[in-house]
Amino acid sequence: MKYGRALLNDVEGYVPGEQPKDPDVIKLNTNENPYPPSPMALEALRHVSADALRKYPDPLSMRLRARWAELQGYAGPEWVIAGNGMDELLAMAVRTFVDPGDGILTTWPTYTLYETLARLHGARVEAVELDDAFQLPETFYGHGGRLCFLPRPNAPTGVCAPRQDVERFCSGFPGLVVIDEAYVDFADDDCMDLAKRHENVIVMRTFSKSFSLAGLRLGLAVAQPGIIAEFLKTKDSYNLNAVTQAVGLAALNDYEYMKRNAARVVATRKRVTAALEGLGFVVTPSQSNFVLARWGGKPEARTVFERLKERRIFVRYFDVPRLRDALRISIGTEQEMDALIAALRDIVQ
Secondary structure (H helix, E strand, O other), X not given: OOOXXXXXXXXXXXXXXXXXXXXXXXXXXXXXXXXXXXXXXXXXXXXXXXXXHHOOOOOOOHHHHHHHHHHHOOOOHHHEEEEOOHXXXXXXXXXXXXXXXXXXXXXXXXXXHHHHHHHHOOOEEEEEEOOOOOOOOHHHHHOOOOEXXXXXXXOOXXXXXXXXXXXXXXXXXXXXXXXXXXXXXXXXXXXXOHHHHOOOEEEEEEOOOOOOOOOOOOEEEEOOHHHHHHHHHHOXXXXXXXXXXXXXXXXXXXXXXXXXXXXXXXXXXXXHHHHHHHOOOEEOOOOOOEEEEEOOOOOOHHHHHHHHHHOOEEOEOOOOOOOOOEEEEEOOOHHXXXXXXXXXXHHHO
């Protein structure tokens, strides 16, 4: 590209999961919640006023930040930053705390946006291979870097590193640790409190999964006030619009609704895991709203993916090392998962 930055010549950009145009597709490829958002959130959406749209929104999203701090046991909004989806927060972390040429540590396999963000910024990426159980290997603890992206649960594996391992790593890492908790509401525990005890920890959450608000684009992160102050220097002036702020706050005020929906997803995940294993898949123990189902038989995993798509059932296939024998399957409604299992039974047996 004649006018492009030389840095971008070898960067392809992040490729999200396919968004089918057909509304009748069973969409199990992008880890959305199958259940609707909170009725309070929908009511807030209906009552966004013309005046709220005419004026600029609160540039600091103070009510959202204060409510999140309250819910998570933090002292106040100075411990919280809000973003236009957690993806913006991840990008802000690189923009705020990493200089071109610095090292960013992560694991493999993991969320590929981490590498994209690093390369867009001219940073070096060091990805440490997870062990055979997709857990942190001992060698991970000896690495340095300006920043580390550490997802818990991990995507696309669904595996959760034990809390004590995460805290051990944070205690020894010389840079900042971003703990990506996008899927943690489907897990047995979380690391939300670690930012209180470790000055180098940022814990991020999204509304795209458990809150059923992927279309809203909202993420929140906690960190010590000095870290948040640095974030505020680099965020866009009005990064959250008035609709997002109003609906997000209403969703937080109906927190128990989210937890009930997350519990429904977890129950379905357990049932689907057993059904997949009954078909011969090896399912990685998941703490997320998806499962990674590995397939060693015939037809190959890529062909299974393609045949499901022919039946208008979308799952995710990654043509990358360690994942070529696997399908990542989002947990949908009970009826959607029954249709998936029936289709797989026809395809692989």
